[in-house]
Amino acid sequence: MALIVDHNKALSSSPLKVSAPLGAALAFMGMKGCLPMFHGSQGCTAFALVMMVRHFREAIPLQTTAMNEISTILGGMDQVEQGLLNIARRAKPEIIGLISTALTETRGEDMAGDVRQIRGRNKELHEIAVIDVSAPDFAGSLETGWGKAVTAIIRQLTVAAGNQSKLNRVNLLPGCHLTPADVEALKDIVAEFGLESVALPDLSDSLDGHVPDSYTATTLGGTSMAQLREMGRSRLTIAIGEHMRIAAKTLFERTGVPYVVLDRVTGLEAVDRLMVTLSTVAGIPVPARQRRARSQLVDAMLDGHFYFGGRAVALAGEPALVWTLGRLISDMGGILGAVVTTQAQPLLSDLKAERVVVGDFEDLEDQILEAGGADLIIANSNARQISARHGIPLYRAGFPVFDRLGAAHEVTLGYGGTRGLITRLGNILMERPGHAHAHAPATEHFHDHTAAAAG
Amino acid sequence: MLKHKIQALMTEPGCAHNQAKSDKDRKAGCGKSLVPGAAAGGCAFDGAKIALQPITDVVHLVHGPIACEGNSWDGRNSWSSGSDLYRRGFTTDLGNLDIVNGGEKKLYRAIKQAIARHAPPAVFVYQTCVGALIGDDVDAVCRAATQRLGTPVIPINAPGFAGSKNLGNRLGGDALFEHVMGTVEPDDAGPCDINILGEYNVAGELDQFRPLLARLGIRLRASITGDARYRDVAAAHTARVNMVLCSQALVTLARKMKERWGIPYYEGSFYGISDTSEALRNIARLLVERGADATLTERAEALIAEEEAKAWARLEPYKARLTGKTVLLYTGGVKSWSVIQALQEMGMEVVGSSVRKATEDDKKRALERLGGDEAKLADAITPRDMDAMFKDGRADMMLSGGRSQFVALKARTPWIDINQERHHGFAAYDGMVALVREIDLAINNPIWSQVRAPAPWEEA
Numbered sequence: 001m002a003l004i005v006d007h008n009k010a011l012s013s014s015p016l017k018v019s020a021p022l023g024a025a026l027a028f029m030g031m032k033g034c035l036p037m038f039h040g041s042q043g044c045t046a047f048a049l050v051m052m053v054r055h056f057r058e059a060i061p062l063q064t065t066a067m068n069e070i071s072t073i074l075g076g077m078d079q080v081e082q083g084l085l086n087i088a089r090r091a092k093p094e095i096i097g098l099i100s101t102a103l104t105e106t107r108g109e110d111m112a113g114d115v116r117q118i119r120g121r122n123k124e125l126h127e128i129a130v131i132d133v134s135a136p137d138f139a140g141s142l143e144t145g146w147g148k149a150v151t152a153i154i155r156q157l158t159v160a161a162g163n164q165s166k167l168n169r170v171n172l173l174p175g176c177h178l179t180p181a182d183v184e185a186l187k188d189i190v191a192e193f194g195l196e197s198v199a200l201p202d203l204s205d206s207l208d209g210h211v212p213d214s215y216t217a218t219t220l221g222g223t224s225m226a227q228l229r230e231m232g233r234s235r236l237t238i239a240i241g242e243h244m245r246i247a248a249k250t251l252f253e254r255t256g257v258p259y260v261v262l263d264r265v266t267g268l269e270a271v272d273r274l275m276v277t278l279s280t281v282a283g284i285p286v287p288a289r290q291r292r293a294r295s296q297l298v299d300a301m302l303d304g305h306f307y308f309g310g311r312a313v314a315l316a317g318e319p320a321l322v323w324t325l326g327r328l329i330s331d332m333g334g335i336l337g338a339v340v341t342t343q344a345q346p347l348l349s350d351l352k353a354e355r356v357v358v359g360d361f362e363d364l365e366d367q368i369l370e371a372g373g374a375d376l377i378i379a380n381s382n383a384r385q386i387s388a389r390h391g392i393p394l395y396r397a398g399f400p401v402f403d404r405l406g407a408a409h410e411v412t413l414g415y416g417g418t419r420g421l422i423t424r425l426g427n428i429l430m431e432r433p434g435h436a437h438a439h440a441p442a443t444e445h446f447h448d449h450t451a452a453a454a455g
Numbered sequence: 456m457l458k459h460k461i462q463a464l465m466t467e468p469g470c471a472h473n474q475a476k477s478d479k480d481r482k483a484g485c486g487k488s489l490v491p492g493a494a495a496g497g498c499a500f501d502g503a504k505i506a507l508q509p510i511t512d513v514v515h516l517v518h519g520p521i522a523c524e525g526n527s528w529d530g531r532n533s534w535s536s537g538s539d540l541y542r543r544g545f546t547t548d549l550g551n552l553d554i555v556n557g558g559e560k561k562l563y564r565a566i567k568q569a570i571a572r573h574a575p576p577a578v579f580v581y582q583t584c585v586g587a588l589i590g591d592d593v594d595a596v597c598r599a600a601t602q603r604l605g606t607p608v609i610p611i612n613a614p615g616f617a618g619s620k621n622l623g624n625r626l627g628g629d630a631l632f633e634h635v636m637g638t639v640e641p642d643d644a645g646p647c648d649i650n651i652l653g654e655y656n657v658a659g660e661l662d663q664f665r666p667l668l669a670r671l672g673i674r675l676r677a678s679i680t681g682d683a684r685y686r687d688v689a690a691a692h693t694a695r696v697n698m699v700l701c702s703q704a705l706v707t708l709a710r711k712m713k714e715r716w717g718i719p720y721y722e723g724s725f726y727g728i729s730d731t732s733e734a735l736r737n738i739a740r741l742l743v744e745r746g747a748d749a750t751l752t753e754r755a756e757a758l759i760a761e762e763e764a765k766a767w768a769r770l771e772p773y774k775a776r777l778t779g780k781t782v783l784l785y786t787g788g789v790k791s792w793s794v795i796q797a798l799q800e801m802g803m804e805v806v807g808s809s810v811r812k813a814t815e816d817d818k819k820r821a822l823e824r825l826g827g828d829e830a831k832l833a834d835a836i837t838p839r840d841m842d843a844m845f846k847d848g849r850a851d852m853m854l855s856g857g858r859s860q861f862v863a864l865k866a867r868t869p870w871i872d873i874n875q876e877r878h879h880g881f882a883a884y885d886g887m888v889a890l891v892r893e894i895d896l897a898i899n900n901p902i903w904s905q906v907r908a909p910a911p912w913e914e915a
Contacts, residue, residue: 009568010547010562010564011545011546011547011568012544012546012548013543013569015525015528017548018521018526019520041500041584041614042496042497042498042501042619043497043500043615044615047497047522047526050530054530059861063491064492064494066494067616069617072616082490082492083491086493102520102522102549103584103588106554106584106585106589107588137520137522138551138554138585141521211865214842217838217839362543382528382529385529
């Protein structure tokens with residue numbers, strides 16, 4: 001049991017949190033033919049855009065209503081109208097995500113009402129879905145915005161199946177802690193059960209890093225409008241991450257498709273639950289390929305546990321990421337020496353840590369120092385300064401990861417993904433004797449581990 | 456008050472761009488209205504932060520919701536030779552309740568905590584849209600904090616909605632003039648002290664020309680603001696000469712420094728070989744005019760001759776590898792013309808240069824170097840047109856900022872970053888050699904023939 005501590009500090013130092021509108025924009029990146037727009041100052045868009053470009057190493061379509069002093073006082077409806085019309089004309093998208101920011105929410109803009117009026121009087125917009133999302137920067141973080149955007153898309157675009165027949169299909173609602181490659185791996189697993197799937201959003205089709213045939217001003221791929229409309233005909237919705245619960249429930253309320261929320265799909269027991277779920281929906285036993293993958297993961301745990309046992313890991317990230325990786329670390333025998341997250345998610349009290357601090361990288365550094373050091377930090381790239389100051393290796397996970405290649409291609413889910421993750425983390429721990437063994441001579445330590453591995 | 460300040464900044468008499476305008480246009484100011492749905496670039500806050508963040512030893516505290524700092528901190532590649540305090544992100548992270556109750560007290564507590572933990576020579580407090588909208592008086596909080604805590608707390612009043620990034624640069628510069636410069640009297644002011652305005656030490660560029668200045672006995676009192684220390688900026692008024700790089704951002708500051716402290720300024724560039732020489736020549740001339748030893752002029756000429764010869768000799772081997780290659784320059788400002796000469800010397804053909812953010816003077820110089828071919832000067836090129844240029848083989852490579860990189864890369868075309876996120880310094884003689892080396896590495900990388908070849912099952 002961990003105690004969740006929120007100091008509610010006046011001064012946030014080296015923030016861990018990124019803003020909710022950014023999370024919402026990221027979700028729209030997984031919609032096909034989409035161009036989202038922030039309703040705010042130019043800078044709101046510029047910062048979010050640059051951050052996503054640096055993480056994904058891809059062009060990011062994201063626009064702004066470019067609020068100025070006058071529209072901030074008089075209201076931003078004209079800016080929204082001009083913005084929507086300009087986007088419609090220039091980029092010809094199928095869907096526009098209109099995302100509020102702290103600026104427009106503080107003024108109290110009625111974005112939904114404005115959009116209704118604007119759509120009513122501009123026939124250029126009739127063929128384009130305009131999804132408004134309220135995601136002010138002053139409430140929540142990346143997860144919050146992502147969850148809100150997916151929920152808004154569901155609320156505004158999905159329909160009940162009516163008398164149409166069910167398809168042999170499941171809906172996937174991946175959380176924002178899953179990479180494009182994770183989503184792709186998840187779809188592959190579902191396919192092995194002979195099921196079709198539709199992921200909302202589907203980053204694996206847009207930000208997976210591929211070279212398109214021609215230039216496009218919108219997203220390169222993602223969930224299509226046609227797929228969205230058919231979501232009501234699926235057999236089951238599988239949401240991954242607690243922050244997707246509201247989206248899954250909303251989809252159920254609109255379409256009647258039952259749902260399960262899997263808190264994570266990394267780690268032996270968690271993947272087992274995914275397998276049982278899929279096997280039940282498909283009405284077939286777990287395929288031989290997955291049974292073999294399970295056995296491979298068990299073997300990796302046997303080989304790897306030596307290097308995790310008793311090692312102190314410092315972990316920082318959004319709640320879903322911290323939950324997923326924190327569980328894996330303690331399931332492998334590691335110690336969660338310091339845990340920092342962005343908001344108080346009750347689930348996190350089940351982590352095997354003394355406390356979970358809602359805070360920033362300064363808190364992470366303080367926690368590490370208080371614990372007498374750490375063998376490994378798992379966090380986004382912004383932990384690099386702490387890593388360098390204290391000589392603790394940093395395994396980059398979460399968002400943003402801008403100083404490594406392939407952040408979008410990391411797979412950590414399923415039996416195979418878990419095995420890969422254990423391997424990568426284990427290798428770092430194996431290479432670095434670390435502070436827990438500082439009193440023992442390095443050579444002897446090394447010898448110990450070799451012997452253990454051989455035995 | 457902010458309104459008056461912006462008005463004044465928008466009609467800067469020292470700005471070449473402004474001088475070239477008709478009376479009527481000048482009256483209208485230079486605030487281009489931003490087009491919703493078709494805008495690009497940062498806000499005024501972003502601009503102010505870019506201009507001031509490189510001051511390495513102060514706490515840069517952002518008074519706003521998480522987006523303003525949380526989405527951007529430690530993202531710029533500005534180097535320090537000392538403190539790394541500027542690489543930490545500080546924000547009041549305004550939440551729901553702060554917006555309802557007001558954030559002034561939280562801001563004061565944040566300033567206090569920052570000073571207690573880091574003991575900086577000063578705290579810079581950046582106002583943002585939300586802080587301004589809920590009526591938090593940042594100026595007053597800073598004044599109170601300065602008095603009670605004994606550390607200078609400087610308000611930077613440039614909320615995002617005030618305008619563009621460029622306006623923010625100027626507002627940032629203005630804050631230095633009003634609150635920082637002239638507050639420290641150094642005990643070592645000399646006849647060969649200069650400031651460089653609008654240099655941010657991106658990828659350590661400062662060290663591509665600081666040693667050249669040192670060889671002439673010229674001391675860089677303060678770079679505004681690359682690798683700067685607070686106390687050096689505060690003593691900047693004792694320099695004898697200002698050099699302004701990237702003139703549109705900080706020329707107002709230079710003019711005001713001239714008016715108050717009589718420091719003459721020269722607008723120039725350290726990009727390109729002849730421009731670097733020109734810059735050294737002018738700095739020497741101005742210093743001599745202000746009473747520095749007259750031999751400085753000759754020593755500068757000798758240094759220029761030596762360094763130019765060395766640079767051209769180092770560039771020579773690249774000629775054969777680069778001759779005949781076509782390049783698209785998409786950057787704006789001084790770089791729209793200053794690197795053209797070096798590329799042409801390598802036998803490369805510049806097929807286009809964007810002059811979006813350039814002054815009339817920039818345009819004239821670019822045109823001169825492009826042999827008067829107007830068609831090669833573009834204001835803005837749409838990504839679609841750019842894509843077509845690469846696919847039709849009209850440009851072999853592009854030099855631009857990060858924003859347009861994927862247009863080139865996805866068209867399987869070599870690209871290098873010459874804007875602020877770059878990881879190589881391209882300033883002065885060494886920088887130009889580095890730039891040409893980077894171009895060579897990019898354009899002659901063996902991947903291009905591989906990635907362009909169709910898959911075996913595709914028709915060629």
